[in-house]
Amino acid sequence: MEHSNHLFRFNASMFKLPKSAKLRSFGVYLSGALYAIGFWSIVDAAIFSKTVNASDVHVTFVDWIPFICSSLGMLIVNSIEKSNLFVDSNNSFLSSGSGTNAWAARVILFCGFSLLAGGLAGSFMVLILKFLLKHYTFPTLGMGVSNIICNGCIMLSCVVLWLSQNIEDEYSYSLAL
Template sequence: MDHSNHLFRFNASMLRLPKSAKLRAFGVYLSGALFAIGFWSIIDSAVYSKSVNASDVHVTFIDWIPFICSTSGMLIVNSIEKSNLFQDSNTTNFMSGGNTNAWAARVILFLGFSLLAGGLAGSFMVFIIKYLLKHYTFPTLGMGVSNIVCNACIMLSCIVLWLSQNIEDEYSYSLAL
């Protein structure tokens, strides 16, 4: 195997996912369950904040910003077609006006993952600045923890959905001409 033209030691053909319709369906259902857990976590925290919480700290729009970023990142990442990422872009580059579909898909994928990472990092920052630095006890601290759980579940959901969407069905055929 000639490694002179590769950036990494392993090429993409060695990392193919197994072909199984059941594995793909399980991945999609697991991704939905993770997203539901994350969404339920932030909704539960907001309802607790407005109805049961006895302190002055409540869930505000600042707590929702990481959730919005993570959800937007998940939508962006999972709406990109995998075949656009692996097109051969060595023949033409972006400046020459050639095939820029692969380049644009990679940039958009990067922006989607950046939104996911920013959402998770933002939930940690909200937790630290709003809850930990002010030394709140745990019923109130739980609202910040649920924000972190929400964004972590959404990020895991995105990863599981991305992997399960890229599992090829054993009966799928390429109809491209």
């Protein structure tokens, strides 16, 4: 059996996305719709908190921190090109910068996904600490649920946008020497 230098058994070429401009456009629009739903969810909770809410609990800056983390994570993840993540193991010693660039891109991608996960986990913590432990009921509890919906939609939006940005259409070509 041949020994390879790959970390996983599956090769990345198995997971190539189909080449379609329509699929790419649909993914970008779907990502925008998911982000808009998430953003409107937290804005709606903030408006409800200040105008209609009859309780003493309101949306404060603490509620916005998970949204900010998720949005920064989305910005970081979608600024990385998928081609920068993979380095051909045969050519990594020939070009001294390619291995370093791939390593740096992977670290930055990890930081972006960590911000996304931290935003989602933070929204759960806000729900638990601010609403559930104090035994609030709906509609006050809905502000915490809106925070989770917001960060979940942003995370899905990030994944859809990253996948759709890395779909090559039929007419794209690479100018590599």
